Amino acid sequence: MIDWARVTELRDEIGGDDFAEVVALFLEEADEVVEKLPKCSDAKSLESGLHFLKGSALNLGFAELAQRCQEGERDAASGNAQIDVGSVARCYEVSKAAFQTGLAQLGATDAA
Numbered sequence: 001m002i003d004w005a006r007v008t009e010l011r012d013e014i015g016g017d018d019f020a021e022v023v024a025l026f027l028e029e030a031d032e033v034v035e036k037l038p039k040c041s042d043a044k045s046l047e048s049g050l051h052f053l054k055g056s057a058l059n060l061g062f063a064e065l066a067q068r069c070q071e072g073e074r075d076a077a078s079g080n081a082q083i084d085v086g087s088v089a090r091c092y093e094v095s096k097a098a099f100q101t102g103l104a105q106l107g108a109t110d111a112a
Contacts, residue, residue, distance in 0.1 A: 001062075001063065001064045001094070001095055001098050002061050002062060002063065002095065002098055002099050002102055003061040003062075003063040004061065004102065004106075005061075006058075006060070006061035006063075007060065007061040007099075007102075007103075007106070008106075010022070010059070010060065010061070022060070023060065023103075026056050026059075026060050027096065029052075029056065030053060030056060030057070030092060030096075033049050033052055033053050034053070034088065034089050034092050036049060037049050037050070037083075037085040037088060037089065038085050038086070038089075040081070040085075041081070042081055043076040043077070043078075043079050043080060043081040044076070046072065046076040046081055046083050046085070047073050047076035047077050050069045050070075050072045050073040050076060050083070050088070051069075051073050053065070053069045053088070053092075054066050054069035054070050054073060057069060057095075060099075061099075062092075062095045062099065064091055064095060065088070065091050065092055065095045068087065068088050068091050069088060072084075072085070072088060
């Protein structure tokens with residue numbers, strides 16, 4: 001679900017403080033996009049939202065979410081506006097919870 005190697009790599013690349021800012025920004029923006037997806041009435045707006053979410057998810061290690069977004073983005077690009085955005089939203093919520101739990105454990109490990 002979460003690519004912890006990517007998470008660790010990003011944190012090491014940009015440092016702890018900047019990583020915390022990136023995480024906060026990602027979660028804020030992802031929450032907004034996930035909330036807007038069900039309101040998208042056409043394939044183009046779905047494609048755009050899923051593309052944004054996919055890129056952000058890949059950057060932060062949300063591997064399963066990125067995969068679901070890619071599949072939905074591909075469908076939307078072919079004109080299908082009937083994407084199961086509920087599935088994307090559920091995946092995001094489960095991924096976010098796993099990420100936050102894992103970060104807490106990762107922080108405890110680093111402090112030891």
